[in-house]
Amino acid sequence: MAKTGHRKEAFPATQMTWINERLDAGDQGRREVATHLMDVYAEPLRIYLLGSSFRNAGEPEELINGFFANRLSRDDYLEGWRASDKRLRRWLINGLIFYIKEEFRRRKKTGTAISDEMEADLQDPADQYRAFDQAWAASIVRRAMSEAAEVCKKEGLEAHWDIFVRHHVQQQAYAICCKEHGVDAARAAVMARTASSRFREAVRSQVALDGADETTIDEELAGLRSLLQ
Amino acid sequence: MMTTQPPRPKHDTPEPGGNMDHSTVSHLLGVATGPPVRPADALAMRIEGEDGQAWAIRALANPPIEGFDNKDLLKPPVNLDILRQLHRQGKRMFHDANANDDQHAGLLWYLTAIAIAMADHDEELSSQPRQEVINAVLVFADAMPNPWRARLEQIDG
Numbered sequence: 001m002a003k004t005g006h007r008k009e010a011f012p013a014t015q016m017t018w019i020n021e022r023l024d025a026g027d028q029g030r031r032e033v034a035t036h037l038m039d040v041y042a043e044p045l046r047i048y049l050l051g052s053s054f055r056n057a058g059e060p061e062e063l064i065n066g067f068f069a070n071r072l073s074r075d076d077y078l079e080g081w082r083a084s085d086k087r088l089r090r091w092l093i094n095g096l097i098f099y100i101k102e103e104f105r106r107r108k109k110t111g112t113a114i115s116d117e118m119e120a121d122l123q124d125p126a127d128q129y130r131a132f133d134q135a136w137a138a139s140i141v142r143r144a145m146s147e148a149a150e151v152c153k154k155e156g157l158e159a160h161w162d163i164f165v166r167h168h169v170q171q172q173a174y175a176i177c178c179k180e181h182g183v184d185a186a187r188a189a190v191m192a193r194t195a196s197s198r199f200r201e202a203v204r205s206q207v208a209l210d211g212a213d214e215t216t217i218d219e220e221l222a223g224l225r226s227l228l229q
Numbered sequence: 230m231m232t233t234q235p236p237r238p239k240h241d242t243p244e245p246g247g248n249m250d251h252s253t254v255s256h257l258l259g260v261a262t263g264p265p266v267r268p269a270d271a272l273a274m275r276i277e278g279e280d281g282q283a284w285a286i287r288a289l290a291n292p293p294i295e296g297f298d299n300k301d302l303l304k305p306p307v308n309l310d311i312l313r314q315l316h317r318q319g320k321r322m323f324h325d326a327n328a329n330d331d332q333h334a335g336l337l338w339y340l341t342a343i344a345i346a347m348a349d350h351d352e353e354l355s356s357q358p359r360q361e362v363i364n365a366v367l368v369f370a371d372a373m374p375n376p377w378r379a380r381l382e383q384i385d386g
Contacts, residue, residue, distance in 0.1 A: 138254045144261070168260060169253055186360075186385055190367040196260055197274065203261035221262045228255040 019209060023078055034072045040143060040206065041092050042068070044135035048093060051131040057100055067099040081211075088210045089136055093129065130227055137224040140210075144202035151198045163188050164195035268323075268336050269365035275333045276372035285373060288334040289341070293318030302341065303380055306349035316342035316354045340366050341381065348383035 019036075022029030042064055049060040057063065071077045081091040145165075152161035159181045166177035167188075178188035204217050212220045249257075276285045289299050294314050301307060315338055322335030344366040346352045355362050363384055370381035 134251065134254075137258060138249060138251075141249065141254050141257050145257075168257060169249070184385070186363065186367065187382070190364070190371050193368060194273070194277075194371050197270075197277070199257070200261040203258065218262050221258050225255045225258050225262075228251040228258075 020082070023082070030072070030078075033078065034068065036209065037072070037088075037092070038068055040139055040209075041089065041136070044089070044132050044139050045092065045096055047135035048129075048132035049096075054097070054100055057104075063100060063103075064096070066103070067096050070099060071095050086211070089132065090129075093132060133224060133227050137228060140203060140206035144199055144206055147202040147205075148195065148199040151202070152195055155198075157191075157195060157198075160191040160195040161198075164192045164199065167192050168196075267365065267368075268332075269340065269368045272333050272336050272340075273369045273372045275330070276369065281372070282374045284330070285337060285377075288330075288337050289377065291334075293322055293335075293338055302345055303376055305345075305383075307345050309346060309350050309352060312342045312346040312350075312352075313354060315339075316346070337369070340369060344370070344381045344384040348380075348386060 019033055022033045045064050045067075046060045049055060049057075049063060054063075077095070081088060084091060086094075149161050152158060163174070163177050163181065166172040167174060170177075174185040174188040174192070178185050181188070181191075183191065203221070204214075207217050207220050208214070210220075275281055289302075292299055292315065294311070297311065297315075301311075319335050319338030319340075319342060323332055323339055324335070326332035326335055343354045343362060346354045347362075353359060353362070357365075366381055366384050370378050370384075373381060
């Protein structure tokens, strides 16, 4: 079982430090942050748009790509988030709504305005945050699973990860999933626990990147779980 | 934990990036919630951390009994009186420790002595429930390098 220092590299100890350092590092760092934002938040934003009164405002992918291109090209956009004390996902939703409204105004000026009826219908109802948060929760879990799988592979823990997925995603009992790996159920439980620690770290890193500090991560996770019930 | 969640649909292929229903996402977020609370978990995390295995080997090379050679632990059966002393001294180290690593080292010796006593003599040095003790040993054994890992896992033989 080869143990390496990969975990530290994959999951920076202080996520806000990671994001702050990149924002302070100039263009290259800002690009890394932008890539992260698009990877993690584009799909939840698309789901939010489809469930909101903005669903008729245009192709969701085009709006979201336009939003990221517009806002992330501004030096002060993420600085505004850092100073705002808001969760990153809330900052991005609000930014998207403002961006869409700006687009409407721009279209009016250029003579391609949307209908008055549609504009009157444009609201940002709070209950649509629920759909976004549900999609965001799924997004961070998927990303954390990919990261944890990679870390387990690097550490020679492929069997551990396989048992974790079979048990926690496929709902196989340890007594079943242990057989393929030639271990008993108790040993399988321990192996899954080892993989769980990698997954746990990856999930918490994702929540921290959204702006939560260590003392509020459990609260955030509990809030997300309640939305999924 | 598995019994507190509603049933989740089974999937044919464990695809980390695949679509997951809300119930599965909620369950996985639950896995990520809360700190590991048991001392054995904390010890495992210490060993899994940077240079952790080297630290564990150093700790085992520094027994709490003067003159004892830790290589003897790898040659079963180990004298039961020696294991009782290691268990007692490890427990003392754990409780008297001022630094985290000293506490981890105490627990390392405590659990190692318990594991080998159970493996070699079927003797329970701890008053805790047998299965709990076995699970605690397996948790930290999983993080150890061989030959220690294999030796400790004999507790579950």
